[in-house]
Amino acid sequence: MAQQAILKRLIANKITLAIYCLLMVACTKEQQVVITPSSSSAEKTLANIQYDGEIVVNSNADGGLRPVIGVQNIQVYRANRINSMHADKVSDTYTHAPMLAYWRGKFYLNYLHAPVNEHDPNTSTSLTSSTDGITWEAPKVIFPAYQLSDGNFSINHQRASFYHAPNGKLLTTAFFGSYPKPHMGEGVGRAVREIYADGSLSPIYFIRLNANGNWTKQDTEHFPLFSTSDDKEFIAACESLLADRLITSPWWEEDRLDKTGLYGVEGQALSYYTLPSGQTMGIVKAGATFVTDNKALSWQSSGQAINIPASAAKYWGQKTTDGRYALAFNPTTRLRHPLAIATSENGQNFQNLLAVHGELPVQRYPGKYKNMGAQYVRGIVEGNGTPADGNLWLTYSVNKEDIWVSMVPTPTQSVVSGNINDDFSQLDAVNLPIGWNIYKPLWAPVTVYDTRSAQGNVLSLADEDPYDYASVTRVFPASRSALIRFKLLAKQVNGRLEIDLVNAAGLRAVQLAFTEQGQVEAKHEGIWKPAGTYTADKWMDVEIDVNPDHDVDSFQFRINGEEVLYRKAYFTELVPNVERLVIRTGEYRRRGSGGHELTDADIKSTKSQFLIDDVSIVANREPES
CATH class of the missing domain: 2.60.120.200 (Jelly Rolls)
Known part of the structure; x- marks a missing residue:
C-alpha cells in the first residue's frame, strides 16, 4: 500500500516510470517491481513528420527531381526600380514572405517589401487579389511603415496574416517591428484591417500591443486599438482572432519576450494541419515538430522531422482536398531551391518528392540577406478558404525580389500513361x-x-x-x-x-x-x-x-x-x-x-x-x- 501511494504521488508529479523503478530498487533489494507501460496519451509516442526513404537532390535549379505534372508557376509581382508595376509606384527591390487566403471567390495575397535589403527601414506590407490565380491586380500598400519616436521607421514582419472570422469577416494583420530585427519581441505591436467584399479596406487598428517594447505614447497610439471601432462586428472578429490559439501560435516569434501565456510553440514560422486523429501537427524552421490535441492550448515537442533536411527556409504542411497531405519545402540544408513537395496518406509518413518550382532565374538586384531560390512557401491556412478548383495553391518569393504562386494539381502525379x-x-x-507545366513570368x-x-x-x-x-x-x-x-x-x-x-x-x-x-x-x-x-x-x-x-x-x-x-x-x-x-x-x-x-x-x-x-x-x- 505504501508503494502504491508513492507511485500515485510520482505520477501526479510527472516523474517518469524509469525514475520510479530506480527509487523502488533503492528502497528494497528483496522485491522487484514490474511496471506495465501505461496507455495514457502522455506516454504514447508523439506523432511526427518523416520522409520514408532518402532525399537526393543536386544543385541544379530543379534539384534533378521530376516535376509535379500540371503545375502552373505564375509570377504575381515583379520588382522594378524605375518602371513600377505597383499601384502606389513602389520601387522596392526586396519583396518576400507572402501569405495567401481565399475568400468569396477571390485569392488574397500580401507580402513584405523594403527598398533594398531584408529588414530595411522602412518595410511595409502590400496586398493584391485575383479571381483566378493567374491575373493579379496591381498591389497596393495596406500597412505602411511609420516613423518611431527614436527616429527610425518601423519594419513590418509577419508569420501569419489572414483570418476568416466566424462572423464571415476577413481580417489581415501585420506586426510593426523595430530595426534591426523586427521579430525579436521588441516591436510596437500587431495591427489589423478588415478587407471588405468589394476589396476596400477598413482603417488600421492595433489588435495587440507588445508589452515588452519601451515605446512612447506617440508610438503606441499611431493607430487606435480595435476596441475603439464603431463596427461591433469588426470588434467581434478581432476578439475571435485573439481567442483562436492555432491562428495566433505563429505570432510567438514577433512577441517572443511577452510572457502572457498566449503561445505554446517557441519556434519560427509555424505551419500546422489537422491529422486524422484530430490532433494538430506543427512544423517550424529547421524542421522541429510539435503536436497539440487541444487546439493549441498546449503543445508538445515531438522532436525533429525525420529524414527531412533542417532548413532555415519555411516548411508548409496542409491537408489537401483529395484527403491526403502535402509538405512543401526546400529539400536541402542550405540552398533554397528547388521548391519541392512530398505527399502522405496520414500526415506523418511522406513520400514521392517532386519539384513544384524548378526554375532559378538570375537575381536582378543585390541586397543584404537576399538568398537565391523559390522560398518561404505558404499555402492557405485551415479555415481561410478552399479555392474553387480544389487544387493546392502555394505562394513564395523568388530570390527575395519577386512574388509567385503555384497551382499544384491534386492528387499529385509525376508519370503518365498513353500517347x-x-x-x-x-x-x-x-x-x-x-497537364502542361507552365512557367509564366x-x-x-x-x-x-x-x-x-x-x-x-x-x-x-x-x-x-x-x-x-x-x-x-x-x-x-x-x-x-x-x-x-x-x-x-x-x-x-x-x-x-x-x-x-x-x-x-x-x-x-x-x-x-x-x-x-x-x-x-x-x-x-x-x-x-x-x-x-x-x-x-x-x-x-x-x-x-x-x-x-x-x-x-x-x-x-x-x-x-x-x-x-x-x-x-x-x-x-x-x-x-x-x-x-x-x-x-x-x-x-x-x-x-x-x-x-x-x-x-x-x-x-x-x-x-x-x-x-x-x-x-x-x-x-x-x-x-
Whole structure:
C-alpha cells in the first residue's frame, strides 16, 4: 500500500516510470517491481513528420527531381526600380514572405517589401487579389511603415496574416517591428484591417500591443486599438482572432519576450494541419515538430522531422482536398531551391518528392540577406478558404525580389500513361492547358492565343524579359523510342526558342534551337549543328524522331517532312530514355546567380512570340521488324 501511494504521488508529479523503478530498487533489494507501460496519451509516442526513404537532390535549379505534372508557376509581382508595376509606384527591390487566403471567390495575397535589403527601414506590407490565380491586380500598400519616436521607421514582419472570422469577416494583420530585427519581441505591436467584399479596406487598428517594447505614447497610439471601432462586428472578429490559439501560435516569434501565456510553440514560422486523429501537427524552421490535441492550448515537442533536411527556409504542411497531405519545402540544408513537395496518406509518413518550382532565374538586384531560390512557401491556412478548383495553391518569393504562386494539381502525379494528343482549340483566353507545366513570368507570359484563323486557339509563349523566359513542359511516358510532332510559328526571326527532350533527372538528350539570327540548330554530342533557317509568320511542322532503331542514342529532326540534318544526331546527354518535352523562349540555365546589379533589368526587351499547336507524342514505339 505504501508503494502504491508513492507511485500515485510520482505520477501526479510527472516523474517518469524509469525514475520510479530506480527509487523502488533503492528502497528494497528483496522485491522487484514490474511496471506495465501505461496507455495514457502522455506516454504514447508523439506523432511526427518523416520522409520514408532518402532525399537526393543536386544543385541544379530543379534539384534533378521530376516535376509535379500540371503545375502552373505564375509570377504575381515583379520588382522594378524605375518602371513600377505597383499601384502606389513602389520601387522596392526586396519583396518576400507572402501569405495567401481565399475568400468569396477571390485569392488574397500580401507580402513584405523594403527598398533594398531584408529588414530595411522602412518595410511595409502590400496586398493584391485575383479571381483566378493567374491575373493579379496591381498591389497596393495596406500597412505602411511609420516613423518611431527614436527616429527610425518601423519594419513590418509577419508569420501569419489572414483570418476568416466566424462572423464571415476577413481580417489581415501585420506586426510593426523595430530595426534591426523586427521579430525579436521588441516591436510596437500587431495591427489589423478588415478587407471588405468589394476589396476596400477598413482603417488600421492595433489588435495587440507588445508589452515588452519601451515605446512612447506617440508610438503606441499611431493607430487606435480595435476596441475603439464603431463596427461591433469588426470588434467581434478581432476578439475571435485573439481567442483562436492555432491562428495566433505563429505570432510567438514577433512577441517572443511577452510572457502572457498566449503561445505554446517557441519556434519560427509555424505551419500546422489537422491529422486524422484530430490532433494538430506543427512544423517550424529547421524542421522541429510539435503536436497539440487541444487546439493549441498546449503543445508538445515531438522532436525533429525525420529524414527531412533542417532548413532555415519555411516548411508548409496542409491537408489537401483529395484527403491526403502535402509538405512543401526546400529539400536541402542550405540552398533554397528547388521548391519541392512530398505527399502522405496520414500526415506523418511522406513520400514521392517532386519539384513544384524548378526554375532559378538570375537575381536582378543585390541586397543584404537576399538568398537565391523559390522560398518561404505558404499555402492557405485551415479555415481561410478552399479555392474553387480544389487544387493546392502555394505562394513564395523568388530570390527575395519577386512574388509567385503555384497551382499544384491534386492528387499529385509525376508519370503518365498513353500517347499525347493536345489540341488547344477548346481552351479560352483565361485558362491554361491542363497537364502542361507552365512557367509564366509577368514579362514572359504563357497564354492561350486566338489566331483568328482556321488554326483557332493555340498556345503562345511571348517574351519581353531581359533576364527570364517563358517555358512549358509536357510529360509523356518514359520512352527509349518516341516520335514528337507539333506545329510551330515564329512571329519574328530575331527571337529565341529552345526545345529539349529530357529524362527523369532533367538531363537534356535532345537540344534544338530557333535562334535570334533566323537559324535552326540541333546539338550533336554537345556541338550545335546547322539545320536550316526559318521565316516569320509561317507555320512549320516540327518532328523529332528519337531512337527510331532503338539501338543507338540518336535522333532525327524534320521540318515540314524534310530532314534538316545531313545525318542523324547523337544525344548530348547519354540517357536510356526521355520523358519530357520542354519548350522555352531563352537559353537553358542550369541555375541563376546573384549578387550583382544587372543592366537594364527594369526595361523590357524586344518582344518575341512563338505559337505552338497540335502536339502529339507517340511513346515507347516498338522497333520496326
